[in-house]
Amino acid sequence: METIVSGARPTGRLHLGHLHGALKNWIRLQDKYRCFFFVADWHALTTDYSSPQGIRENTIEMVMDWLSIGLDPERCVIFRQSSIKEHAELYLLLSMITPVPWLERNPTYKEQMNEIVGKDLSTYGFLGYPVLQAADIMMYKAHKVPVGVDQAPHVELTREIVRRFNQVYRPIFPEPDVLLTETQKLPGLDGRKMSKSYHNAVFLSDSPKEIDQKLSRMMTDPARVRRHDPGEPEKCPAFNLHKIYCTSQEIKEVSEGCRNASIGCLDCKKVMIKHVISDLEPYREKKSSYEGRVSEVEDVLSAGNRIAQDIASNTMEEVRSAITL
Numbered sequence: 231m232e233t234i235v236s237g238a239r240p241t242g243r244l245h246l247g248h249l250h251g252a253l254k255n256w257i258r259l260q261d262k263y264r265c266f267f268f269v270a271d272w273h274a275l276t277t278d279y280s281s282p283q284g285i286r287e288n289t290i291e292m293v294m295d296w297l298s299i300g301l302d303p304e305r306c307v308i309f310r311q312s313s314i315k316e317h318a319e320l321y322l323l324l325s326m327i328t329p330v331p332w333l334e335r336n337p338t339y340k341e342q343m344n345e346i347v348g349k350d351l352s353t354y355g356f357l358g359y360p361v362l363q364a365a366d367i368m369m370y371k372a373h374k375v376p377v378g379v380d381q382a383p384h385v386e387l388t389r390e391i392v393r394r395f396n397q398v399y400r401p402i403f404p405e406p407d408v409l410l411t412e413t414q415k416l417p418g419l420d421g422r423k424m425s426k427s428y429h430n431a432v433f434l435s436d437s438p439k440e441i442d443q444k445l446s447r448m449m450t451d452p453a454r455v456r457r458h459d460p461g462e463p464e465k466c467p468a469f470n471l472h473k474i475y476c477t478s479q480e481i482k483e484v485s486e487g488c489r490n491a492s493i494g495c496l497d498c499k500k501v502m503i504k505h506v507i508s509d510l511e512p513y514r515e516k517k518s519s520y521e522g523r524v525s526e527v528e529d530v531l532s533a534g535n536r537i538a539q540d541i542a543s544n545t546m547e548e549v550r551s552a553i554t555l
Contacts, residue, residue, distance in 0.1 A: 231262075232263050232264065232373040232374060233261065233264045233265075233266065233370055233372045233373050234259050234263040234264065234266065234273060234372060234373070234374050234375070234409070235367050235375060235406075236256065236265075236266075236337065236368075236375060236376050236377070237267075237268040237269055237270040237275040237285060237311065237366060238252065238267075238270060238272055238292065239270045239271070239273045239284055240271070240288035240289060240292045241277070241285075241426060242269070242407045242426050243276050243295075243434070243435055244295045244433065244434050244435075245424055245426065245431035246293060246424060246433075246506070247415055247425065247430055247431065248417055248434075250416050251378045252376065253296065253299045253300075253410045255276065255409075256296075256301060256376065257299065259299040259308060259376060260305040260306040262501060265305070265306035265307065266306070266307045266309070266370050266538065267296070267301065267309075267448070268305070268308070268309050268538070269292060269293065269308075269310045269311060269531070270365065270366070271289055271310060272312050272317070272362065273311070273362065274288075275317070276355050276356045276359045276394040277346065277349060277351065277353065277356065280349075288539060289531075290524055290527050290528070291530060293530060294306060294520045294527050294529050295517065297307065297492075297520065297527070297530070298384075298513050298516040298517040298520060300403075300435075301438070303431055303530045303534065307533035307534045307537050308530055309535045309538040313535045314369075314535065314538050314542045315370065316542035316545065317362070317365050317542070318365075318367055319546060320365040320546065320549060321362045321364075321365040321548065322360050322465050323360055324368075324391055324395065325358060325361050327398060328358075328361050328391055328394075329366075332387060332390065333357050333358060333387075334357070336360055336387070336435065337380070338380060338383070338384070339357065342427070354551075359385050360388075361391070364391045364392075367406055368391075368392060368395075368545075369541070369545050370401055370538075370541055370545070372404070372406045373404055373407065373457065374407060374408075375388070375406050375407070375409060376409040376410075377409070377410065377411065377413055378410070378411050378415055380415060380423065382408050382555060383408065383512075385406060385407075385408045386408070388406055389405045389406065392404070392405050392406070393405065399552040399553055400552045402545075416470065416471075417449075417467035417470050418431055418432075418467075419438070419445075419448045420449055421449040421467040423547065432444050432506070434510060434513055434517075435514070436512075437548060439541055441507050441510070442507070445468070445471070445502070445506065446496060446503065448471075449466075450466045450467070450498075451463070451466065452494060453486070454488075454491075457491070457494050458491050459486045459491060460489055460490060461489065461491070462489065462497075463484070465487070467496075468495075468498070468499050469484075470514070470534070471502050472498075472502045475505035475506055475509060475531060476501060476502055480501050483501075484498045484501055
């Protein structure tokens with residue numbers, strides 16, 4: 231089987247962007263590939279280095295979310311990045327051959343430098359985190375990396391680093407391909423990409439009341455200033471959620487109602503909100519069953535760490551030999 235590698239930072243609660251941009255795709259992939267899904271706790275330090283106190287707790291919470299959504303440790307490897315020290319070693323070695331301009335052109339780096347306020351991101355760790363991502367991917371010789379369209383440049387950078395390593399030393403690593411998720415970019419409440427950093431997210435753990443309140447005020451087509459103004463669904467951020475959650479008949483009806491102003495934005499969103507609440511109900515039930523069973527989550531991580539450690543040790547033996555260290 232071909233190998234898949236992907237991870238997520240334990241920086242807080244998971245939201246709908248994580249669910250549709252990654253988790254639902256991971257669940258499908260675990261039956262088709264050899265999958266490695268890791269808690270990227272070192273990556274969390276790139277933006278939260280000054281307040282790392284919550285990373286350990288968030289790690290357990292996030293893995294609990296993964297299991298509640300449907301990841302199965304019998305069908306994939308779930309592990310903690312910082313438990314596999316070889317990731318840091320490979321990161322260091324790859325940083326020696328990665329030109330700085332490759333990192334400075336990273337569009338996500340530029341976006342977050344502009345969008346995230348209140349944090350000093352002018353660190354080497356933040357600039358160089360795509361090299362750590364490359365080490366994460368290369369360690370398990372991944373053939374494909376499931377990402378949203380905004381993360382695709384990171385995989386391309388990994389491919390460039392792989393080519394440079396294989397050329398400078400000797401061929402060890404395959405060039406991983408991008409495996410784009412179906413929902414490539416989910417808008418948040420303000421129309422920007424849904425993100426905890428932007429404070430515009432609907433969290434998986436939100437109550438039905440909270441979901442209703444948040445999505446009821448989600449940004450719509452700016453052209454619909456008044457109730458009787460016609461709108462265009464494709465210009466409405468909330469309509470992206472309609473396309474995910476609503477039936478084809480509902481999508482047709484709200485689209486027509488928007489264009490001829492026969493339905494108001496709030497009434498339109500209510501059609502979608504009921505589906506979001508219903509879709510998350512099984513997750514909430516399973517998540518509640520994990521409360522108080524933290525040791526089981528830690529056991530999942532420990533088992534995954536052992537598998538990842540064996541593979542990482544072998545990979546680094548090859549790397550050290552190639553570099554003649």
